[in-house]
Amino acid sequence: MITFSLLKSEILDLLFPPICAKCQKEGKFLCNLCEKSLIRVPPKCFGCGKLSPGTRRIPQGRTCLSCRDKTYIYAFISPFLYREEPVRELIHNLKYMRVYAISNVLAKLLYTYMQYFTILFPKNSVIIPMPLHSRRERTRGFNQSLLIAKSLADTLDIPICSGVLRRTINTKPQIEFRAAERRQNIIGAFSVTLPEKIKNKTVILLDDVKTTGSTLEEAARVLKDAGAKKIWAITIAH
Ligand SMILES: [Zn+2]
């Protein structure tokens, strides 16, 4: 069934060639001109959203001093605002229209952003895509974060550790809850299998979008408890 839907999508890609999500020009999912005109926001603190200078005064998304005891996340990278088109459209087309090739476009946008801000990960880093509960992954047919993570892992030459972080409880979608209730909804939803794979490692936790941050925070807590050294949270948009 999953193989069939993947095949179907590849056929659809052939039948409907890429169209720029912003100007509708044919050829690419995001044409060069529209890519250049994207509004990128500098890396900010995960907790309070303030710019947080790193080395050589370049903001690198480190959690600021006053937020450090409130979050398990060491640094946060998220180039775009979710309300801005066309990034929202690209994420939507990947997730709900199943245009898998868009994961490469999004990974490339992340990569160029990291290069611009000279963001480097330590040698012992691993990338972990935000897992979906197995039931939801079966319904959707794929995990969008895993696709983006695979593409980014290839570019950065950093190993990907999928299957280490698991979503053991199929929680209701966070969107159904008010901000204050989201943390409560997600607590206990994750577990770590094979903790030895992340012991003393920097984990790059990748999700497509950060809303309140509760899901990333809970995943980070579980990974830290299982022995991870530092957690970087990376999303395309927030
Ligand atoms: Zn365009």
Ligand SMILES: [Zn+2]
């Ligand atoms: Zn802060």
